[in-house]
Amino acid sequence: MKCMSCKTEGMIESTTTYFSHLNNCYVIIEHVPCIKCEQCGEEFFTATVMEKIDNILDRVEKIASKIFIMDYQTAA
Secondary structure (H helix, E strand, O other), X not given: OEOOOOOOEOEEEEEEEEEEEEOOEEEXXXXXXXXXXXXXXXXXXXXXXXXXXXXXXHHHHHHOOOOOOOOHHHHO
């Protein structure tokens, strides 16, 4: 499979952290399966994974109010 960004071969299965901003809350989803380019690091998600992410975000949006993300150097 070729990378859609840099057009090189060398895509590998991996995991990543997915960040999203919804109405008044931030969502961080860890260990999301992805296909990652070994050359440029670009990450791609399959349609199945994106559907699952959308379902997670729909559920979270109904129950979450805010997730605070702090910078360690500022907070310490």
